[in-house]
Amino acid sequence: MNTNPPQNRGLTAIDGAMALIVLLLIVQIWLLSATLESYLAGHREAAVPGAIISGILFGACLGLYLFVDRIDSEVRKG
């Protein structure tokens, strides 16, 4: 049972990482809708770069999440 209030340092870094993740998500949502529209219109060549860039964005989100996880466990330990 954690009876101590957590330290406040490291919070700014986590806030920044989360804001970045939200931005990346917005881009990813737009990318998905744009790829879908172009695919349905018959321009199937957009599917490959769309998937690749979406993968890169997801990789970035994953990296940022792992960063948040690391900072959070460090703050809790210290």
Added chain:
Amino acid sequence: MFGMEFYVDPSRCIGCQACLKACEECDTHRGISMINFDFVDRKESIASAAYVCWHCENPTCAQVCPADAIKKYEDGIVGSSLKPRCIGCSNCVLACPFGIPKLVPEYEQMMKCDMCYDRTSVGKRPMCATVCPSQALTYVAPETIAATRREKPVNTFWFGNQKIVTKVYMMAPADAGAIAIDVADYTWEGEHEVVPQGF
């Protein structure tokens, strides 16, 4: 908070009940006092004791609340029950080792001292501590207590094998490291029973 702590010294209590009246004045619960006021053994003596919530570090009341209505804030104060959540089940009333929470039947709500959070969160003292003439209830810096009192503040209680650490200090003889309470001492013994008053 703001460098001050709450100290309770029942031996100083003169039974004036000013703390009850001061507590009652708070607009958020006007008319209902949150002070737990006891006559120790009314038949034998006029000794009285006034208590506030002890704001335990691991509050039993909060742990047993089925509605998640009692919260402990970051500065250590245990709040009274949250109005939208409390269902009036009296779990906390039964669970608190100090017998602090009271169920108010007309509101079906538990109410207890929250150390005047609207005052203490901005550096003011709780109402009871400002009016107590003998300063049995006092809210000062630890240095002041060390300088002005012979007793020592203690915040560790043993109820049988259970250790309770509180935020509010009890003034105890200098050699008492912790206060051990034998619950059997306080069970009803017929004509020598303890009669609680107040609230």
Added chain:
Amino acid sequence: MKWFRKASSSSVPLWQDEFPVFTADERYVNRRQFTKFLTLTSFAMLAGNLWILVRSLFHRSPSYPRQHVAAADELAVGGVKVFAYPTAQDPCILVRTGSDSYVAYSQKCTHLSCAVYYAKEQNRLECPCHQGFFSVADGSVLQGPPQRALPRVTLERKGGQLLAVRMEGEGA
């Protein structure tokens, strides 16, 4: 399902994890959990894009039937006929734009599949749901939320009859 837990140690029961007594725990730990779910949302988007990729790789050009739509003189100029092509679930709209010119499109608006109608005065295909307008000449979007042009039905004139032979501009 340990991955959604807040407390890394499993000695804390789930209910205590989800309903902490300390407001500090309520507020702070939720951030990490929220980030976890944001990453999951990102993965869901990626899955969507990958699905589109798979669909496009396995795409086969469909074969369309030849279907009689209407007689050439069935409609007046500016007249409209609704028919189903290539299947009964695909409503289409035929418009006689001139004495010798006919156009036909899928009637499903490319925004949210409301049925478009021919507005004679403005000479365009209109969708009543969100004011999406399409050109009668080639089905392209004139205004509104639709992003894609209306799929066009290729018509063939055989004698006095109009036949639908193919659907154009469709990827799915």
